[in-house]
Amino acid sequence: MSNSTRVTVITGDGIGPEIMGASLSLADAAGARLDWELAEAGAVAVAKGEKSGVPRETLDSIERTGLVLKGPLATPIGSGAKSANVTLRKMFETFANIRPVRELPGVASPFAGRGIDLVVVRENVEDLYAGIEHMQTPDVAQCLKLVSRLGCQRIARTALELAVSEGRERVTVATKANIMKFTEGMMQREFEQAARNYPQLRTDHMLIDNCAHQLVMAPEQFDIIVTTNMNGDIISDLASGLVGGLGFAPSANLGERVAIFEAVHGTAPDIAGKDLANPTAMILATVMLLHHDGQSPAAERLEQALFAALEEGAATHDMGGTLGTREFAAAIGERIGRTSSTASRPKGQLKLPSLTEADLRSEPGSRGKAGVDVFIESHDTPENIAERLAAATIGTPYQLSMISNRGTVVWPSRGPRPSCVDHYRCRFLIADRRSWHADSVLGLLERVGRDYRWMHVEKLDIVNGEPAFTVAQGE
Ligand code: NAI
Numbered sequence: 001m002s003n004s005t006r007v008t009v010i011t012g013d014g015i016g017p018e019i020m021g022a023s024l025s026l027a028d029a030a031g032a033r034l035d036w037e038l039a040e041a042g043a044v045a046v047a048k049g050e051k052s053g054v055p056r057e058t059l060d061s062i063e064r065t066g067l068v069l070k071g072p073l074a075t076p077i078g079s080g081a082k083s084a085n086v087t088l089r090k091m092f093e094t095f096a097n098i099r100p101v102r103e104l105p106g107v108a109s110p111f112a113g114r115g116i117d118l119v120v121v122r123e124n125v126e127d128l129y130a131g132i133e134h135m136q137t138p139d140v141a142q143c144l145k146l147v148s149r150l151g152c153q154r155i156a157r158t159a160l161e162l163a164v165s166e167g168r169e170r171v172t173v174a175t176k177a178n179i180m181k182f183t184e185g186m187m188q189r190e191f192e193q194a195a196r197n198y199p200q201l202r203t204d205h206m207l208i209d210n211c212a213h214q215l216v217m218a219p220e221q222f223d224i225i226v227t228t229n230m231n232g233d234i235i236s237d238l239a240s241g242l243v244g245g246l247g248f249a250p251s252a253n254l255g256e257r258v259a260i261f262e263a264v265h266g267t268a269p270d271i272a273g274k275d276l277a278n279p280t281a282m283i284l285a286t287v288m289l290l291h292h293d294g295q296s297p298a299a300e301r302l303e304q305a306l307f308a309a310l311e312e313g314a315a316t317h318d319m320g321g322t323l324g325t326r327e328f329a330a331a332i333g334e335r336i337g338r339t340s341s342t343a344s345r346p347k348g349q350l351k352l353p354s355l356t357e358a359d360l361r362s363e364p365g366s367r368g369k370a371g372v373d374v375f376i377e378s379h380d381t382p383e384n385i386a387e388r389l390a391a392a393t394i395g396t397p398y399q400l401s402m403i404s405n406r407g408t409v410v411w412p413s414r415g416p417r418p419s420c421v422d423h424y425r426c427r428f429l430i431a432d433r434r435s436w437h438a439d440s441v442l443g444l445l446e447r448v449g450r451d452y453r454w455m456h457v458e459k460l461d462i463v464n465g466e467p468a469f470t471v472a473q474g475e
Helices: 017-027 043-047 054-065 085-089 151-164 183-195 208-217 231-241 280-292 296-311 325-334 382-393 438-451
Strands: 005-010 032-039 067-070 097-100 117-123 135-139 142-144 170-175 201-205 224-227 249-253 260-263 369-377 398-405 407-413 424-430 453-463
Touching: 005 017, 005 280, 017 067, 017 280, 017 296, 017 325, 032 054, 054 067, 067 085, 067 280, 097 151, 097 280, 117 151, 117 231, 117 249, 135 369, 135 453, 151 170, 151 183, 151 224, 151 453, 170 183, 170 231, 183 201, 201 208, 201 231, 208 231, 224 231, 249 280, 260 280, 280 296, 296 325, 369 398, 369 438, 382 398, 382 424, 382 438, 407 438, 424 438, 438 453
Parallel strands: 005 032, 005 067, 067 260, 117 224, 170 201, 170 224
Antiparallel strands: 097 117, 097 249, 135 142, 249 260, 369 424, 369 453, 398 407, 398 424
């Protein structure tokens, strides 16, 4: 087995052993040169007292192999144990989630016959999913949406490289840059900058809401869609629904050192151990792993056998058929070496971007201070708050310029007032910018704190003469 690639195999929980068993034996039958290294994670590991869901030996195995085929893992609810999936994603920083969505022969869907064949490339570690949340007041929660140039550049370039490696023509970046100009806008800008190096590709920007609409109206138009974490989470599931659902959706989680391949669906506890599971998504994840490892001939043999079985009506119960997992796998096994009438997409080697410091480190530029936003908790009226805060600024370099509630200006009043919650942003601008110093913020906070509980402060920077903060609605 000297010319085989070692792969860490995490069988998974629920239906994991059934679908993984089918995938491994079919990969072997298709001529894959893979050397499976079995490792535990998920419920089995938690039951043995491993709170992270991923034991040390499994992490060591992944460090060694860099390549993982993973069954679904149950996320324990309320036991204090962590999600093994999240542990793996964070520990190995698999920043790119690749979700191919392709119409499969014999799989019923309202879109059958449209020729859907697209890939959603989702940034996988940043955005709202960084999990930085704070209760601001008893009634108001906040989640920080952090988006970085590093995150945007590497996912943008991954999507562009994927297009090249798969011979695709169009890459669409989907964002909400019209509303979130800095965060979602950064994804659009970084993508557009990266796309300049790929003149052979057709690249465009689409607002994510329109993208969702277009995915349902004319999904066949898309080749590759690249997007931020939460957008990608939602539209990739939507896209899977177009071609038969999660039971047919594989995915890859790619990082610099580690690539993890898996089915998108979960452990299906309702059918576990009953020989009812559909192994298609897991088999397609194995096909992706084989391509990734440069074993495209074996990948295509496996995929063609699957397509041939589907074309000839092989179907598990979830597809309206009668075959059990084992019979379905056997139907595929019998067809290894056959060519179906659905061609496999030719795939080259995907080159993950290597970014240098110079790619990512912006010039610090000239920086100045315009003032500070202080967030306070209050059930007072905006007028009363304004009166007290204006008094608090006397003798400081600050002036109260506006108060907003959930992003809309409520003082100075301009027309109808939105319903206010107990969370106000109070913007203090500095009259003479040269007079700003850090102690002045502390002095201001001390004065504000005499009347109100403050919980959050943002300095208002001016970078290269441009405000590094947005204005409120109606400001
Ligand atoms: P699920 O995907 O396991 O099941 C949803 C429904 O789809 C069920 O009716 C199930 O029987 C069916 N289904 C799923 N895969 C199937 C297959 N291959 N063949 C036939 N039917 C299939 O989602 P659910 O119930 O929300 O989650 C169950 C567990 O799985 C939870 O602990 C969850 O945290 C975990 N999970 C793990 C994932 C992963 O490891 N990547 C992803 C999603 C959920």
